Amino acid sequence: IPECAALLCPENSRCSPSSEDETKLECKCLSNYKGDGQNCEPINPCLQNICHPHAHCTYLGPNQHSCTCQEGYSGDGQVCLPVDPCQTNFGNCPAQSTVCKYDGPGQSHCECKEHYRNFVPGVGCSVTNICESNNPCHRNANCTTIAPGQT
Incomplete structure (x- = not known):
């Protein structure tokens, strides 16, 4: 439109029909900019x-x-x-002796399984010696823990 040349719209604006009177022209900010048409700032x-x-x-x-x-x-x-770390590689918990417990997004911890105790990071838990804590054997027998929970 030749009449737009006289408006000299600044950077980031363009010549457009006025929103109040379409027979008049005005500078309006480009989309993604805000302002009065003379001063147009980018929208964040x-x-x-x-x-x-x-x-x-x-x-x-x-x-x-x-x-x-x-x-x-x-x-x-x-x-x-x-992210549930327990879903990937058991949350880096040794699968034989521990279980992974989800604590929240991206967080978990390892707990000893039944018949295991004394968690050591990266190693796991040791088998609970049933003979030490609750000897199920006869008093004249030798007690030996042969597997988790078994004597």
Whole structure:
């Protein structure tokens, strides 16, 4: 439109028909910018809570952002699901003597299975010596724990 040349709209705005009177022209901010048409500032999409509640938003420029799931969550930033370490390699708990217990997103701990005790990280639990704690054998017999819970 030739009449737009006289308006000299600044950067990040364009000449458009007036919203109040379509016979008049005015400068309006481009989409992804806000202002009065003479001063147009980029809109930060991160201020509009566009990422998942368990994600961080990073502003990269007008209408540009990145969503990254928080620690303990996995996904694309639009959807973030809690990570259960127990679902991957038993949460690094030795499977023979321990069980993995989920504590929350990205967190777990190991507990000794029945007939095991004294958890050592990376090693596991030792077999409970039934003969020491609750000897089920006759008083004149030798007691030996041969397997967890068995004498």
